[in-house]
Amino acid sequence: MQLQDFIINDIKPLSTTDKISDLQLLFNQLTYSHIPIFNDGVYLGCISETDGHCFDGAISINDCKYATEGFFVRPTTNWLDVLEAFAQNDSNIMPVLSENNKYLGYYELNDIIHLFNETPFFSEPGGILIVEKGLNDYSFSEISQIVESNDAKLLGAFISKMDGDLVQITAKIANASLNEVIQTFRRYSYNIVSGHEEDSYIESLKERSQYLNKYLNM
Numbered sequence: 136m137q138l139q140d141f142i143i144n145d146i147k148p149l150s151t152t153d154k155i156s157d158l159q160l161l162f163n164q165l166t167y168s169h170i171p172i173f174n175d176g177v178y179l180g181c182i183s184e185t186d187g188h189c190f191d192g193a194i195s196i197n198d199c200k201y202a203t204e205g206f207f208v209r210p211t212t213n214w215l216d217v218l219e220a221f222a223q224n225d226s227n228i229m230p231v232l233s234e235n236n237k238y239l240g241y242y243e244l245n246d247i248i249h250l251f252n253e254t255p256f257f258s259e260p261g262g263i264l265i266v267e268k269g270l271n272d273y274s275f276s277e278i279s280q281i282v283e284s285n286d287a288k289l290l291g292a293f294i295s296k297m298d299g300d301l302v303q304i305t306a307k308i309a310n311a312s313l314n315e316v317i318q319t320f321r322r323y324s325y326n327i328v329s330g331h332e333e334d335s336y337i338e339s340l341k342e343r344s345q346y347l348n349k350y351l352n353m
Contacts, residue, residue, distance in 0.1 A: 138217065138250070139210045142231050142240040148173045151200050156192030158182060167228045171241065172196060172203050178230060178238040180205035207232045210239065214250050217242060256291035261309035265328040266320050270300045273325075278304060281319050287311030303328055 148171035149158055161170055162184045169181035180203030182196070190199050207230040208217050221229055227244040251257070266278070275292060282289045288309045296303035308316055313330050320327060 138212075138214050138242075139231075141242055141246045141250075142210070143243065144240040146170070148178070148238065149196060150174070151179065151195065151197035153196050154192065155187065155190045155194050155196060155199065158187045158196060159192055162187055168226050169204070169224075169228050171228075171230050171238070172200070173238070174200070178207065178232060178236065179203050181226070181228070181230065183226075206230070208242070209234065214247060218247050218251060221247065254291070256307050259290055259307075259309055261288075261290050261307045262313040262330065263305065263307055264313055264316065264320075264330050265295065265303055265305050267301055267303045267326040267328050268324065270297070270302050273302060273304065275304075277323065278306065281323060281325075282306065282308055282311075282316055285311050285315045285319060287316055 146161070146165065146167070149161070151172060151174045158170060167184070169183050170187070171181050172179045174197075179200060182199075182203055186199075186202045190202075204224065206220060206224045206226070208220050210231055210233065212220075217229060221227070221244050229242040229244070229247075231239045231241060233239055278292060279289050288311075290307040290309050292304055292306040294302055295305040317327055317330055
C-alpha cells in the first residue's frame, strides 16, 4: 500500500477568520495535538493545542496567527522522513501538501507507526544487538561484514545513541545465534551494550568468577 493511501480528511482545517473558541472546541472534541489553519483557502500552518488554549476564545485566529507552525510533508515524502517530521514537530498530525502547495489532507501518527511496525526489522524473528564503538572507528559496512561472516542476516541497523566520541548501533539479526556474532564484534573491538539472547561470554566470566571465589575461600 502506498503511503498516500493513508491521507485522511476527517477534520476540516479552520480559517484565520474563525474564532479561537472554535479552535478550542475542536481540540476538546479530538485527540490531535495540532489543527491545520487556512488563510484565504491556503494552508498557513498548524496551531498546537497548548497554544490554542492560551488565547482568549473571543478573538479571531487571525489575531494570533503568529503562533502557527508551518510544518508539512509532500505525498512523495518517504515514510521514514514523515516519521521524523512527526518527531521534530512533536505532533500526532502531519499536513500533506502537493507540489503546488495544495492542501491534500493529513497523516495520523498511529498510521505511520503501524507501517513502521510492519517492516521486517520488527515483523521478522531475530535477535536485537546493541554495540558501541568510537565515532570515527565504526562503519556500517564492517557491521554488515561481521554479521554476515557468521552466516547471519542483517534485517536492519541504525544509530540509536551518540554520546561524545561514542556511538551505539542497534541491529536486528536473523538466522544465527547472537553469541557467535557477539564474539566476532568483540574481536573487532566493539563494546557489547545489550544482546537479547544469552551472552555466553558474560555467563562464562560469571561462572569463572564464582569458581575463583570458592577457591579463594577454601
